[in-house]
Amino acid sequence: MPAARVTLIRIFYALALLLAVLVLNFSLMHLAPGDVADTISQSMGGADAEVLERIRIDYGLDQPFLVQLGRYIGNVLHFDLGYSFFYNQSVTSLILERLPATLLLVVSAQVLALVVGVVLGVVSARRPNGMLSHFVTFLALFGYSAPVFWTGILLLIAFSLKIPLFPVAGMQDITVTGGFFAHAWDILRHLVLPMITLASIFLALYSRLARATMMEVLGSDYVRTAKAKGLSQRDVVYKHALKNALSPVITLAGLQFSAVVSGAVLVETVFSWPGLGTLAFQSIIARDTPTILGILFFSALVVIVGNLLTDFALRLVDPRLGGRR
Amino acid sequence: MTEPLLKVENLRIELKLRDGVAPVIDDLSFELMPGESLSFVGESGCGKSMTALAIMGLLPEGIGRIASGKLIFDGEDLTTASEARLRQIRGNEISMIFQEPMTSLNPVITVGEQIAEVLRTHQGLSRKAAWDQAAELLDAVRIPNPRSRVSDYPFQMSGGQRQRVMIAIALACKPKILIADEPTTALDVTVQAQIFDLLRDLRAQTGTSIIMITHDMGAVAEMAERMIVMYAGRKAEIGPVDQIIDHARHPYTQGLISCVPHIMSDLTETREELTEVPGIVPSLREFGRDQCLFASRCKYRSGECLQHRPPAKGFGNGQISDCWHAEAL
Numbered sequence: 001m002p003a004a005r006v007t008l009i010r011i012f013y014a015l016a017l018l019l020a021v022l023v024l025n026f027s028l029m030h031l032a033p034g035d036v037a038d039t040i041s042q043s044m045g046g047a048d049a050e051v052l053e054r055i056r057i058d059y060g061l062d063q064p065f066l067v068q069l070g071r072y073i074g075n076v077l078h079f080d081l082g083y084s085f086f087y088n089q090s091v092t093s094l095i096l097e098r099l100p101a102t103l104l105l106v107v108s109a110q111v112l113a114l115v116v117g118v119v120l121g122v123v124s125a126r127r128p129n130g131m132l133s134h135f136v137t138f139l140a141l142f143g144y145s146a147p148v149f150w151t152g153i154l155l156l157i158a159f160s161l162k163i164p165l166f167p168v169a170g171m172q173d174i175t176v177t178g179g180f181f182a183h184a185w186d187i188l189r190h191l192v193l194p195m196i197t198l199a200s201i202f203l204a205l206y207s208r209l210a211r212a213t214m215m216e217v218l219g220s221d222y223v224r225t226a227k228a229k230g231l232s233q234r235d236v237v238y239k240h241a242l243k244n245a246l247s248p249v250i251t252l253a254g255l256q257f258s259a260v261v262s263g264a265v266l267v268e269t270v271f272s273w274p275g276l277g278t279l280a281f282q283s284i285i286a287r288d289t290p291t292i293l294g295i296l297f298f299s300a301l302v303v304i305v306g307n308l309l310t311d312f313a314l315r316l317v318d319p320r321l322g323g324r325r
Numbered sequence: 326m327t328e329p330l331l332k333v334e335n336l337r338i339e340l341k342l343r344d345g346v347a348p349v350i351d352d353l354s355f356e357l358m359p360g361e362s363l364s365f366v367g368e369s370g371c372g373k374s375m376t377a378l379a380i381m382g383l384l385p386e387g388i389g390r391i392a393s394g395k396l397i398f399d400g401e402d403l404t405t406a407s408e409a410r411l412r413q414i415r416g417n418e419i420s421m422i423f424q425e426p427m428t429s430l431n432p433v434i435t436v437g438e439q440i441a442e443v444l445r446t447h448q449g450l451s452r453k454a455a456w457d458q459a460a461e462l463l464d465a466v467r468i469p470n471p472r473s474r475v476s477d478y479p480f481q482m483s484g485g486q487r488q489r490v491m492i493a494i495a496l497a498c499k500p501k502i503l504i505a506d507e508p509t510t511a512l513d514v515t516v517q518a519q520i521f522d523l524l525r526d527l528r529a530q531t532g533t534s535i536i537m538i539t540h541d542m543g544a545v546a547e548m549a550e551r552m553i554v555m556y557a558g559r560k561a562e563i564g565p566v567d568q569i570i571d572h573a574r575h576p577y578t579q580g581l582i583s584c585v586p587h588i589m590s591d592l593t594e595t596r597e598e599l600t601e602v603p604g605i606v607p608s609l610r611e612f613g614r615d616q617c618l619f620a621s622r623c624k625y626r627s628g629e630c631l632q633h634r635p636p637a638k639g640f641g642n643g644q645i646s647d648c649w650h651a652e653a654l
Contacts, residue, residue: 225423229416232412240434244431244432320433
């Protein structure tokens, strides 16, 4: 099948999936007790049944479920995710304001976990009984079993309080002045701890998988051929073996992308990182339905886009999937 | 007299087992002359492939090792050569093709690149020049449309074509020795014949010596001038192919030959009945014993066969047989 057609089909499926997510989210929120009218009356300091009824009519909450759903989907198609009465702001602008912070955290953690995980996996696969190999096994067990918020708090205590290398919370220091680079450096300093915390779980997974597949690939016939050609050790490992060992790791990374996004909620809360995670946490407590729906929608979008990218990355690595020509 | 290209002297290869070590190659000596074609024959597990891997310096790490003996290639002992020096020789002066064409090529790299990288590594060719020569090599191994097929991936080729690509890789640097480890076992019969034709023609053009490992006596008769029959890690018999087939001096060789229908005989000739070699190869644990390891399967067995390892007995025609009863056979 030509690559262009495969791509189109993938994108079509992604859009269909997104629509399904939208319907499901809306239905779930509709089933939950309490609605916007409650939130508004609460913020007014309470209201009687008549006022509540009026609010419901004003916001279309008295309409049948299907009408509300249709209207919601129609609005989303116009990039209108509703209005947050809690934040007094349109949900779209609220989310777009927070999205970059989350994307920065999620993508940098994923990249860190992948790069370090693969490197550790490869190096330890070359000496399966060496010190480093045992260290990777230990790290994997630790990273996978330690709760992410606990890891975060430990890192905070160690590297912000005891040894004050990194800032405790937030994403930017308002006292920082200067040009683009001063701000970039400031954000980077804030990013280090949350990024490491979020990466720790996935680093464990990827390094284990990379080690296992790499060991298998290093014993394969084509690696023996590569050695018989007299290639350097570097070419044998990084050109011939690694390229083959990457596919399973990329597949897992794609599958884990949703877990990374949900992990971000916890990490953002621990580090007061001003992203979608903290927003989600606050809006759930405030029962801010439009905002919650918007965040769910955007999380789904991020995960679906992540999976699409994974698919394309796999096609780049493995020609048998038909990504080239 | 010309010097031999490769001289193997008293080679002993040990394999680490769960309980101790086993000599998978036990006191093997032979010589390979420039341009000669030599065949290794024997059942599975008799040490043919181990010999090949030892010459390449590719014995399985941590499991197999050369315990003693010498591998003298062009006056240089490969058993003491550095890893860097071995890398210079591998794929350049000695190269190897393997049994499994389906898995021996890297699935995610184009065949052109897999050929070209050998040329870049050993001959310092530029990317462009190496790529052009890769196409020429594909043409030389008779793959149609070589210009367009260089950018194919292995999965786009058949088993026979992949083995041709392997041959192109092996012959890219015009090696002095080509080791072919059962190059046609995984291919169907018509393709086997084509691969043998190809190897024969390429050998005639380049003058490469070939060490062919096989358990197919028909292939030996077709390809080789001399043959070494291996049994349980030891040499059973060595000599010119036609003479051994005509008059084998080792009961194991006789058994192997009588397994094959009409080697070198006309279809009209009356044929002897096909037989088999009874029993199985001894287990690795019995490999080092001071006795004839074939004795348990041999109809000529006598007392001395079980007491001492048989000495090599040479005959005037260049045949050497490691059997107590060689003269009587």
